[in-house]
Amino acid sequence: MKYRHLILGAGNMARALIPGFIENSDDCEFLVFTPSGDKAKSFALDFGATWIKDLEELRNTHIDYLWACFKPQQLKQVALEIDFLTHPYLTIVSLLAGSDSQALTENLLSDQIIRIMPNTPAQVGLGVNALYKSKSVHQDKWNAFWQAFNSSGINTVFDNEDDIDTITPFSGSGPAYFFEIARILIEDMKARGIDGELAHRMIAGTIEGAGRMLSQNNDAQTLRNNVTSKNGVTYEALESFKESGMEEMFNRAIERAYQRTLELKGNK
Template identity: 35%
Template structure:
C-alpha cells in the first residue's frame, strides 16, 4: 500500500478490529488510516493511538478516502450509509464485509462506483482467516490490488466471478468457524456423557481440533488423505467414521443441509 493511499474504516468491532490490527502488523502506515467508530473498545483505541492513526466518532467532513471500508453489521448499513455518501469521490473504492448487503444497495446509497463485497471470517483475529471477494466492473486493476493487499493481512483472499457466490462463501467459510467450534462442543459433550470429567473432555476436544487444523494447514496432503492416515482398518477411528459417514444421517447430509440453510439466510438478507 502506497503511503499516499488513504483508508477510512467504518466499524472497529470484531472483524474491523481484526483487519485493523492486521494492517498495523503488516506495516501499513498508521497515518493513512482513519477509523470511524463511536464505541471502539479500549484495546482498539490504544492500537490506533500507538499506530498514529486517527479515531473519530462522527463522519469526518473533509475526507475523501481511496478506500471506504465498511465493517458494519448488515442491520446498521441502512442508517449509516447516507451520511457516508458525501465521502465517496471518483477515486474511492467501497469495500463491504457485511453479509447480505448487495452491491446494488451499496451503489444506491453511495453512488454507482467501484465496489467490492468481501467475506472474511473470525480467524482473521489471529492472522489465520480466509476471505472471499467479488469486485464489480467499476473496480480498476489498481483498486483491486489495493483491496487485495488490505484483505490479505488476515489470510488468503479468493476472488469469485459472481456476486451470488459471496452467499456461498458466507455459508462455507464466513460462518464456518462456528461449525468447528460447535464440533469441539459436541466432541467434549460426548466424552463427558461417557464418563470423562467435563473440563478434561473439553481440553481434549479443543486441543485435538486445534492440532488437526494446524496439521491440515502445514501439510500439502488432501484432507481425505490425512483422514485415511489416522484410520486403521477395523480400528477405533474406523468405528467412529462408520457412524459419521453414514449416507442418510451422517455428517455429509447434515452439512449439506446446514450450508444450504446458511446460504438461504444470506440470500434473505440481501432482499
C-alpha cells in the same frame, strides 16, 4: 501515496481482519467510528487508529477507502448518515454478507467496490478470505489495498461476484462449525472426568494438527481412512455419524445458511 481509511463498525470481524491490514499498510491514516463510541474507542487504542466521536468531525475530510463493517441490515440507514462523505472516487471495502456491489453502489454512490467474505482466524494470521472487486476500482488503489491485505492467510479473488455468496456458508461461517464440534467434545470429556483446561488444550491441538495435515493433503477421505481401523474405536464413531445422517445434516445446514445469504441480498 497516503490514503485515508474510514472504518464504520468495530465488531468481531473488523477486529479479526483489519488490524493486520493496518500493520502492513505504509503511510496510511485510519479513522474508526461506531454509533455508541465504545467499540471504536477500544479499536483505536488497540490498533493505532483515530477514534471519531461524531461523523460531523469529517464533514470537510476526504476519505479514500470506506470500510463497511456494520450489519447488512443497516446499509440504507448508514448511507443516509454518511452521504456527505461519499463521492465517485471512494473505494468501498465491504464485509457485509449478502450486500452485492449493486446495492453498495446504489446506497453509497460509488461503483468502486471491494467485497470481502472473511473469517475470524484472520485474527491469528490464518484467515481464509474470498474477495471480489468491481472493474471500476482504480488500479493504484487496488494495488495498495492488495499489497497490505495479501500479507497473510489464504486470499482468493473471484471473478464472479455470486461466488462470494456461495463461499459464505463455508469459509465465512465455517470456523463456527469447528468451534461447535470442539465445544461438544470438550464438554463430553469434562463429563467423563477430564480436567476442563486439559480437555480444551487437547481438542484445540487435535483440530490444529488435523488442519495442518489436511492443508498438506488434498484428500480428506484418505486422511480419515488412515485413522480408521475396521471395527475399531474410530470406525464405531464414524458408523454412528453415518447412521445419524451427519452428512445430510451438514448439507441441510449449509443450504439454510446459503438461503439466508440470499435473503439478506434480497434474492428470496
